[in-house]
Amino acid sequence: MIVNEQVAIDHGLKKDEYAKICELLKRTPNITELGIFSAMWNEHCSYKSSRLHLKKLPTKGKQVIQGPGENAGVVDIGDNDAIVFKIESHNHPSFIEPYQGAATGVGGIMRDVFTMGARPIANLNSIHFGSPQHKKTKNLLRGVVHGIGGYGNCMGVPTIAGQTSFDSSYNGNILVNAMTLGLVKKDKIFYSKAAGLGKPVIYVGSKTGRDGIHGASMASASFDEKIEEKKPTVQVGDPFTEKLLLEACLELMAGDSIIAIQDMGAAGLTSSSIEMASKGNLGIEINLNKVPCREAKMTPYEIMLSESQERMLIVLENGKEDQAKKIFDKWNLDFAVIGKTTKSKKIELFFDNEQVADIPVNTLVENSPMYDRKWKKAKLPKKNKIKKEDLKNLKIIDVLKKVLSNPNVCSKEWIWQQYDHTVMGDTIQKPGGDSGVVRVHGTDKAIAASVDSSAVYCWAHPLTGGKQVVCESFRNLISVGAKPIAITNCLNFGSPENEENMGEFVECVQGIGEAAEYLKFPVVSGNVSFYNQTKEEGIKPTPSIGGVGLIKDYNKMITMDFKEVDNIVLVIGKTEGHIDQSLFARNILDEKNGPPPEINLFNEKNNGETLLKLIDADHIKSAHDVSIGGIITAVAKMCIKGNKGINLKKPKYLINEIEYFFAEDQGRYVIEVNKDSLKKVTDILNKNAVHYDELGTINKNQMFINEKTKVTIDELRTSNTKWLTSYMSK
Amino acid sequence: MKSSVITFPGSNCDRDMDVALKKFGFKNKMVWHDDVELPKSDLVVLPGGFSYGDYLRCGSMASKSKIMKSVINFANSGGMVMGICNGFQILVETGLVPGVLLRNKYLEFICKNIFVKINDKKNTYFKNIDSEILEFHIAHNEGNYFCTNDQLKEIEDNEQVAINYCDKEGKTEEKFNPNGSIKNIAGIFNKEKNVLGMMPHPERMIDPSLSGEDGSLFFNNLINNLK
Numbered sequence: 001m002i003v004n005e006q007v008a009i010d011h012g013l014k015k016d017e018y019a020k021i022c023e024l025l026k027r028t029p030n031i032t033e034l035g036i037f038s039a040m041w042n043e044h045c046s047y048k049s050s051r052l053h054l055k056k057l058p059t060k061g062k063q064v065i066q067g068p069g070e071n072a073g074v075v076d077i078g079d080n081d082a083i084v085f086k087i088e089s090h091n092h093p094s095f096i097e098p099y100q101g102a103a104t105g106v107g108g109i110m111r112d113v114f115t116m117g118a119r120p121i122a123n124l125n126s127i128h129f130g131s132p133q134h135k136k137t138k139n140l141l142r143g144v145v146h147g148i149g150g151y152g153n154c155m156g157v158p159t160i161a162g163q164t165s166f167d168s169s170y171n172g173n174i175l176v177n178a179m180t181l182g183l184v185k186k187d188k189i190f191y192s193k194a195a196g197l198g199k200p201v202i203y204v205g206s207k208t209g210r211d212g213i214h215g216a217s218m219a220s221a222s223f224d225e226k227i228e229e230k231k232p233t234v235q236v237g238d239p240f241t242e243k244l245l246l247e248a249c250l251e252l253m254a255g256d257s258i259i260a261i262q263d264m265g266a267a268g269l270t271s272s273s274i275e276m277a278s279k280g281n282l283g284i285e286i287n288l289n290k291v292p293c294r295e296a297k298m299t300p301y302e303i304m305l306s307e308s309q310e311r312m313l314i315v316l317e318n319g320k321e322d323q324a325k326k327i328f329d330k331w332n333l334d335f336a337v338i339g340k341t342t343k344s345k346k347i348e349l350f351f352d353n354e355q356v357a358d359i360p361v362n363t364l365v366e367n368s369p370m371y372d373r374k375w376k377k378a379k380l381p382k383k384n385k386i387k388k389e390d391l392k393n394l395k396i397i398d399v400l401k402k403v404l405s406n407p408n409v410c411s412k413e414w415i416w417q418q419y420d421h422t423v424m425g426d427t428i429q430k431p432g433g434d435s436g437v438v439r440v441h442g443t444d445k446a447i448a449a450s451v452d453s454s455a456v457y458c459w460a461h462p463l464t465g466g467k468q469v470v471c472e473s474f475r476n477l478i479s480v481g482a483k484p485i486a487i488t489n490c491l492n493f494g495s496p497e498n499e500e501n502m503g504e505f506v507e508c509v510q511g512i513g514e515a516a517e518y519l520k521f522p523v524v525s526g527n528v529s530f531y532n533q534t535k536e537e538g539i540k541p542t543p544s545i546g547g548v549g550l551i552k553d554y555n556k557m558i559t560m561d562f563k564e565v566d567n568i569v570l571v572i573g574k575t576e577g578h579i580d581q582s583l584f585a586r587n588i589l590d591e592k593n594g595p596p597p598e599i600n601l602f603n604e605k606n607n608g609e610t611l612l613k614l615i616d617a618d619h620i621k622s623a624h625d626v627s628i629g630g631i632i633t634a635v636a637k638m639c640i641k642g643n644k645g646i647n648l649k650k651p652k653y654l655i656n657e658i659e660y661f662f663a664e665d666q667g668r669y670v671i672e673v674n675k676d677s678l679k680k681v682t683d684i685l686n687k688n689a690v691h692y693d694e695l696g697t698i699n700k701n702q703m704f705i706n707e708k709t710k711v712t713i714d715e716l717r718t719s720n721t722k723w724l725t726s727y728m729s730k
Numbered sequence: 731m732k733s734s735v736i737t738f739p740g741s742n743c744d745r746d747m748d749v750a751l752k753k754f755g756f757k758n759k760m761v762w763h764d765d766v767e768l769p770k771s772d773l774v775v776l777p778g779g780f781s782y783g784d785y786l787r788c789g790s791m792a793s794k795s796k797i798m799k800s801v802i803n804f805a806n807s808g809g810m811v812m813g814i815c816n817g818f819q820i821l822v823e824t825g826l827v828p829g830v831l832l833r834n835k836y837l838e839f840i841c842k843n844i845f846v847k848i849n850d851k852k853n854t855y856f857k858n859i860d861s862e863i864l865e866f867h868i869a870h871n872e873g874n875y876f877c878t879n880d881q882l883k884e885i886e887d888n889e890q891v892a893i894n895y896c897d898k899e900g901k902t903e904e905k906f907n908p909n910g911s912i913k914n915i916a917g918i919f920n921k922e923k924n925v926l927g928m929m930p931h932p933e934r935m936i937d938p939s940l941s942g943e944d945g946s947l948f949f950n951n952l953i954n955n956l957k
Binding site: 241244331418425 | 749
């Protein structure tokens with residue numbers, strides 16, 4: 001095939017990008033080379049629109065062993081143990097083919113983690129669908145959940161937490177973000193930096209097929225009417241092979257034969273070989289005839305761009321080939337020496353004794369385009385004045401029931417019951433709480449993880465929204481008694497070529513950065529997913545934050561279920577009555593404008609750290625952060641989980657109960673304390689200048705708002721659990 | 731007491747079982763599916779997971795593994811063999827226990843705590859156990875036990891039903907059946923009751939921090955019965 005500008009454009013490259021390629025090579029690329037450039041220079045692999053802004057994120061910290069730039073981030077949890085973790089999007093494939101798209105998303109992120117030598121110990125996910133009324137939503141939800149379960153369950157890695165939301169902005173572009181945590185010994189972490197000349201380059205895992213060719217390019221484009229035609233670009237997962245690959249890799253890693261290892265994810269053999277060469281500042285030569293292929297007559301172009309799953313590339317020490325091969329034979333996996341490292345600093349590919357590509361590595365990586373895209377700053381919307389008469393006719397219990405059964409608040413048990421969340425025998429907090437918690441096997445330590453996003457807040461004001469998501473992650477970890485360590489982010493946005501979407505990205509990232517910096521909660525890994533839009537309409541900006549924290553003694557873990565009748569319930573943090581952008585405003589008052597709740601980072605940190613002190617001193621019986629739906633929603637959930645009721649007091653200020661109970665002010669937690677320790681708790685709160693209100697006392701099984709207004713917990717539970725199950729069974 | 735846990739390609743509860751057996755005093759060995767000989771064992775366990783990816787049919791390929799010849803011989807000579815979840819699926823494929831395991835009735839993977847009623851205590855697995863009802867944990871996609879009417883009659887006549895799904899009071903009604911199993915069957919024995927296949931995972935219930943502790947009851951009782 002003759003390469004020209006039109007062919008380059010068909011590959012998703014821009015005219016000037018093609019001109020730059022010709023200039024860098026000092027000639028016209030052949031078709032294989034063009035394919036390689038298009039794969040490396042697309043948004044998904046090159047981060048060309050985001051790099052400039054991502055640089056501003058805080059990525060360092062006392063516990064950070066590895067920040068962004070590797071397969072995943074790594075943090076120190078003491079005793080030579082480290083946690084490897086990352087979140088990644090698989091949005092476009094999941095919309096086209098929900099089962100395989102979601103499954104391979106989970107497979108891909110697990111590979112990123114075990115590539116670094118870590119055994120995956122927990123999976124999480126953040127999934128976002130269109131309006132429940134939209135004709136595609138139900139099937140997409142079912143397919144995605146089956147896909148996530150199908151892959152994770154087979155791998156034997158528990159899925160311990162997640163988030164599901166519905167919003168019409170995802171009607172034409174759902175989001176599937178998968179996160180994995182792995183456990184590794186600090187001195188046995190593997191990296192992707194190749195080193196040494198003449199070292200064998202090894203291909204292991206599944207054979208290469210024609211699936212997923214140009215998957216990364218698809219992920220870098222908007223959807224249009226022709227998406228159905230893109231089905232063949234969705235990869236097909238085989239979790240069984242990945243399980244074998246995991247065990248074989250960990251077995252090989254127990255020895256000392258690996259110099260570098262990199263999984264073949266987006267852009268397959270292309271990006272894995274180039275990344276290893278680039279990091280090691282050397283060249284790699286590959287004989288493509290040696291690559292194990294599933295289909296006959298695959299061309300160099302297809303072999304290089306295939307995104308077949310469950311494959312790894314390894315640079316091995318000389319002379320260790322036989323020993324390594326034995327391990328892969330035992331696990332019935334392909335093993336082939338396909339090339340070697342060279343001093344050329346070029347990617348040189350051979351096929352049928354002919355050179356089919358000859359590209360300097362730096363042209364693909366350092367010289368890849370970087371854009372300072374135009375972006376628009378968002379204005380802080382004006383506050384709405386809520387008319388008191390709008391509130392007068394509302395009955396608090398009816399509103400509460402509506403909120404509890406709202407698709408974005410209701411119980412997601414239908415989903416997480418389909419995920420094996422108990423395999424590996426260390427899950428001590430199941431999905432449905434603030435964070436999932438797994439023990440560090442054989443120790444007293446436990447790791448808490450949660451994944452959060454607040455698209456509505458980010459849409460209303462990206463800077464505030466960006467901060468808020470990080471704070472929410474921080475709170476979710478603290479609510480279970482974990483000290484927050486670090487985060488991974490998955491940044492899902494519309495087109496970077498649209499100034500407003502780009503502005504949302506820039507300001508959300510700024511918000512994330514500010515909060516992460518202040519809370520000492522650095523970003524150690526992540527991924528950017530742009531072009532989440534159909535035709536011209538972009539999704540609400542949806543950064544997903546995956547937070548990881550440490551519980552030093554797992555016996556001190558906190559859950560959110562109310563524990564004991566007569567215990568006192570407090571809310572930490574001040575309630576100002578912020579209603580704009582709350583679930584209450586949007587769904588009950590049908591008011592979609594106004595600013596999101598403000599973030600006060602000082603209070604956020606102070607409230608959280610003080611609560612950790614209280615937990616450490618064994619004063620806290622249960623805790624739950626206050627998020628969408630406000631105080632009363634948080635309390636109701638604690639009642640439902642603990643099968644207890646509560647006598648709520650009349651709020652002392654904010655005369656209107658509705659505002660007090662449904663406001664979404666930030667930095668708040670509901671906590672349960674024993675009467676005997678109440679004085680000690682309030683002393684500590686006062687000493688640390690943490691605002692608190694006493695909410696009420698736990699009773700057997702009813703929620704009393706006042707003497708006349710009451711509801712049984714069973715009724716609230718029905719409101720909370722019914723919606724999703726009945727929606728899915730219709 | 732010596733135990734062996736067989737690891738097939740795709741097994742993923744093998745480690746959990748190893749941890750559980752050791753916790754309750756077994757000297758456990760992990761045995762690779764491709765081995766021919768079984769170490770000297772008082773108990774052999776086929777663990778949960780997705781052996782061979784559950785391709786073809788759950789448990790079908792694993793039932794033809796090299797080690798399975800020895801396991802079958804061991805069982806036929808009266809050795810204690812227990813299959814959990816995928817292990818149960820493997821056992822039905824070998825024919826060591828009757829019946830088949832179909833896809834769950836609602837076509838979805840189910841991971842949750844359930845209750846089972848012990849149907850028979852005249853066997854080494856449940857003899858002397860200090861409870862009629864156990865809270866166990868299931869995690870499977872194909873646990874819907876099925877057999878022919880003739881088989882069912884034979885199983886019941888021989889008292890081969892080990893445990894049935896029930897509620898916490900022990901009522902074995904259809905509504906407490908998580909997967910559509912015939913007669914709420916959660917586990918069955920072979921005729922001689924030295925082979926037990928069951929869907930629930932007792933190894934996930936061995937610690938108050940986990941889903942519960944009735945697994946501890948089960949393993950403690952089992953090792954005492956074997957002594």
